[in-house]
Amino acid sequence: MRYERFLFDSAARDPGHVALVCNGRRTTYAQLADQAARFARVLLDEAGLANGDRCLLFLENRSETAVALFGTLAAGGVFSVINPATRAGKLAYLLQDSGAGVLVTQTSLLEQAREAAAQAPGLRRIIVVDAPAGALREGELDWATALSSAQPLPPTPRGIDIDLAMLVYTSGSTGRPKGVMMTHRNMVHVSESITRYLESRPDDVVLSVLPLAFDYGLYQLLMCVRMGATLVLEKSFAFPQKILPLLASEGVTVFPLVPTMAALIVQMRNLRPEWVAGVRTITNTAAALPPAHILRLRELFPNARLFSMYGVTESKRCTWLPPDELDRRPDSVGIAIPDTEAWVADDGGRPLPPGETGELVVRGGHVMQGYWNDPDATARALKPGRYPWEKVLHTGDLFRMDADGFFYFVARRDDIIKTRGEKVSPKEVENVLYALPGVREAAVVGVPDDILGRSLKAIIALEQGVELSARDVVAHCAAQLEDFMVPRQVEFRGALPKTGTGKIRRSALQAEAEGRVLPAEDE
Structure with a gap:
């Protein structure tokens, strides 16, 4: 179709x-x-x-x-x-x-x-x-x-359905944007899978402030049209006090978020209960939500189920966490979406046992056809699968899996910081920082160090009216992390740089720490 x-x-x-x-x-x-x-x-x-x-x-x-x-x-x-x-x-x-x-x-x-x-x-x-x-x-x-x-x-x-339908241009920390090729069949497959586990309905009203150029925002439109639902489309979340009342006035039932939106919402002091009463589904992707934000969102939206998810443009969505698993696994991004498979692999693509860290590999009808005009990049991402006729997606992201088959994001392969001979996932440290009351945004980067190789630096934006010192931050981390994971430097800023899709530009902050300049569109 x-x-x-x-x-x-x-x-x-x-x-x-x-x-x-x-x-x-x-x-x-x-x-x-x-x-x-x-x-x-x-x-x-x-x-x-x-x-x-x-x-x-x-x-x-x-x-x-x-x-x-x-x-x-x-x-x-x-x-x-x-x-x-x-x-x-x-x-x-x-x-x-x-x-x-x-x-x-x-x-x-x-x-x-x-x-x-x-x-x-x-x-x-x-x-x-x-x-x-x-x-x-x-x-x-x-x-x-x-x-x-x-x-x-x-x-x-x-x-027919195997014809190319769209190109979604995506960038990494280096190089030109790459056009992800998706056929009609790809789009039909992934939208069916997502609407199934979200239990989407024709009477849904979805409020989206996400750019249609961002595949998470684009699929809000595609899935609404598939279901015959209503999409309330706004340009941005720059003024939450203007956007959030629409939840009530438009009868919104589904509210897609990214972590930077969640960070703004959880610090609001005047979020009215009547605004959020009708919301039954909240979704999140782009990056994993800090567990502290998950807890607060569930308090603010008492009638909503919260779906933590993980995806990449090359397959749209990879995993989803059933909401009834949130209490047991708040830091998990779940299991493979319906009608797909995923596993954690070693450098040779072989599945790793539970608890070990490796690259997430994805298999299914949602996997892209390749990168437009870029056979070399395609060959690096799509590799031979289980059968001679198929290719599977090597995401480049590091994960681990527990004994029950639930996945946990560790880091992008390029984000891992090696300090004192140990490998540190910035995300793990950032989750601890977000648990400190008053922290609105946080990123951890590696700073060149003659002795340690790299030392950790925390860059933080605080909620309005909050005062914290570097000593407060370090003490908080030291109480919860191993010594080599505790930031040695802390910098406070009014806000952290973000991409057009709302993700914190850690690669730009890392480049800055190394004395490099990364163009704004290169992430």
Whole structure:
């Protein structure tokens, strides 16, 4: 099955049900399907899109992004949502690397888009949302005019389920962004698995402040459309006091979080019980929540089940922790998601026994097809599996597994700090720091040391009004950690640097500790 089919099926089943709430507008499933079908026609007739052609969506979280996404699929194309904070130079690289023929953007981003387009000779059309009259140049189309004059494309599949559906560009601490290739079949498989264990329902209302360019945010849209549920789409969580009342006013039942959002919520003193009463599901991924934050979230959202999860862009989701296991295993990220397998492997890919640390390996229909235009990186990530015809994903992340088969994140392989001859996972120290009352954000890095090789440094942001000294922090750690894991330095900051998806940029802090500078988009 191709993924756009879910939109047309949901529209046929309940056309008047609200699909999207965004920027004060409510879009029903009938309207979303109609607009997507019109956009598909525009891509075919006005932009010359052929099956498998790439369409980049350089847009904020808005209803037009959803329309363009499903319209691209309906036209037989491949979409890629690009973070609106992306600079022109990087956008030019993404256009060149993907070979995109179409770029969809908005007026506020048009100058960056034009600058990037000038370096992408293969780009045929720029389609602009909210374009003022007379502002467009040759080769640019006005979104509203184009859609209003287009006849909806009949919802007949223009391809099959093994066709490429999307590219999700992801970066590491070094190198250029890599395009993760996902087929329709990949997307159908993983969305079915996730909605099954979350027990998703058509009457769900999901509040998402996560960028659609971030696969965790993207799948909120994809899964809502699959179920026929409602997505309340906001641009960010920069102003929690504005966002959190929506939980009540929109009747939100599902609230996806990342750890930096949780850190803001748990320190709030005026979170009203009536705001959170209807929330029955909270999900977390991107990074593991500190156990102290899990405990506080459960207190603040007494009617919600909390799902701790782990995933990578290359397979979307890897593990989930059943909520009834939280009390017994608060620091676990759970078991393999339904219809997949995972194990902890040694350097040769062989399974390790419980308790030993190794690389997490993942097997299933959610595993990517590879990295676009990067066979070397693909070969490093996808390796021969159990059967001659399959490849399994080597995530590059270090885990251990307990005797019951539950997984525990240890660190990214590159994050491990060696000090005094011992290996230290920054995450383990950070969990202890988060348990210290008053700590809002924390990261641990290794500082070059002539004697120790590396010494540990804790970089901390405190809650407003809290005062702690370096001595307080060190004493807290010394009471709970082995001596070699106790930070020797403590630095206080107002806030820690973050990626566009809300993760603390530990690699940038590590580079700073080593006297290097890491560009903002390189993580």
